[in-house]
Amino acid sequence: MKLKNKLALTGAATMAALFLGLNASAARMDMVDVSNNNGYMSTAEYTSMRNEFGVKAVTVKISEGGTYKDPYAASNIANVQAAGLYINGYHFARYATKAQAIAEADFAGQTAKAAGLPVGAVLATDVESQEANNQTKATNDRNNAAFMQEIAKFGYRSDIYTSGSWANNKMTIKGKTGWIASYPYVVTGKNWYSTNHAWQWSSTAKFRISYGGFDVSQLNSTYYTADQKSSVKPTDKAAVKANNKEANKHTYKQAGSVKWVKESKTYTLKMAVKLRTGVSTSSSVITILPAGSTVKTNQAIIKGGYRWVRQPRFNGYGYLATGPSSNTLEYVKTGAAHTYYTVKSGDSWWSIAQQNDLSMYTLASKNGKPIYSVIYPGNRLQLN
Incomplete structure (x- = not known):
């Protein structure tokens, strides 16, 4: 790791530098997380992320609450593995009590097993819901601990994903744990969450052959690469450098x-x-x-x-x-009574759903159509 003014590396920072080759010039696109909102993702797309952007790991949405199973989880897991990337999963938490946390963990674990998430992968709990916001810090800590303890029974490692404003405010995120989301105006090389496993620094990253914006994270430990130094090597290092530099320009405009x-x-x-x-x-x-x-x-x-x-x-x-x-x-x-959207040239189910904070399935079902049906400019779609 090369730091300005030749600052010395110590402790965990030194180990992270040795494992990950950190640099202070830009936040890296080490990990991408995907869900049904991204639609079907092919092996070719994940291979491009690896070889041209330096992505090492992908974290796939598995489930939400006590009933929702991400329909793309199985194909995402298989295609990520085929591309030679490390695979992990996450569950969007809706629990408000310890009993609900345990029940959701059982549901998430069973769903992950059925989708093919390998034993030893991380199955994180994504804690950012209104249910969690309504609880005290102590209650959230208790519920998160119960979820994570139950997940371990399925052979998965656990972690907590939440926003920077909630970390150690709405719940405890200890050092050397946690995946924290916080988006800067300008990425200047400062690693905002260097003591945590991962820092999600953008939700609008673009990849060459994939449509739409993606959540990308910098890894500050080996936790999301199977607890080992990453063996994933990009084939085009020049492209990785250029693409990371470009991604850092367009994170969040002042x-x-x-x-x-x-x-x-x-x-x-x-x-x-x-x-x-x-x-x-x-x-x-x-x-x-x-x-x-x-x-x-x-x-x-x-x-x-x-x-x-x-x-x-x-x-x-x-x-x-x-x-x-x-x-x-x-x-x-x-x-x-209802709000409508008029389809424009270049629109898709995914893009319309994203800009209106809907899932593709919700949007399509409201209009009595499957997500694979064709929509045309001038079509009027119901949003609510």
Whole structure:
């Protein structure tokens, strides 16, 4: 590892440098996480991520709550392994009690086994739901511990994924554990979570032959590479360097000079909406506000193609998009029975679902269609 001003490496940082070849010039695209929102991912796509972008590991969504099984988990696991990458999984947690945590762990473990996740892989718990937000730190710690203890019975290693704003606030994340999501304005070489297993630094990374934006993380230990020094080697090191440099440029753009305006309004949510730490779809998610909840706001702004509102909270502010800057597509809206979207050239089920915080399956089912059906510019799709 080469650091400016020849700073000395000590302890765990030295070991991480030896194992991973860290550099201070850019955050690396060591790990990608995928789910049904990314659609079917081929072996060729994962091979490209490996050889051209330096990806070492992939973490696949396995399940959510007590009933949802990611339909792409099995194909993702098989194709990641075929591409020669390390494979892990994650479960999106909905538990609020210890009993629910154990039940979800049993469900996740069984689902992972059926999908082919190998013994010894990490099966992380993704803790960022409204259910967790409603609990005390002590309760979340108890529930997470119960989930992780139960997961071990299936032969999987465990970890906790959460946002930087929740780590050691809504739950305890000890040193040498944890996968933390926090997106900087500009990646300058600072490793925000060097004492944790992994730092997810962008949710908008682009890969050459894959469509859409992806969550990417830098690994700070060997935990997600089977507890061993990675043996994954890219075939095009020049491309890896160039692609990582490019990815670091477009993580999260600094807010412009657009002014906030006062807005004292109460919104009733017609669907679940992500409450974020800033006015960007790349900002960390504080929580997911469920349909039917109310949000009181005090300011609004047009930013990044969306109209955003600010919600005062006990420890600061949360931000959510009420629709595009034109306000022709408000998915947070009172008084309307349904909200619709008009398909444009280049749109797909995946892209429309992503920009409206839906899954492809939810969007397609609302319109009585399978996700493999063709949509055309001018088609009108119901969103809520």
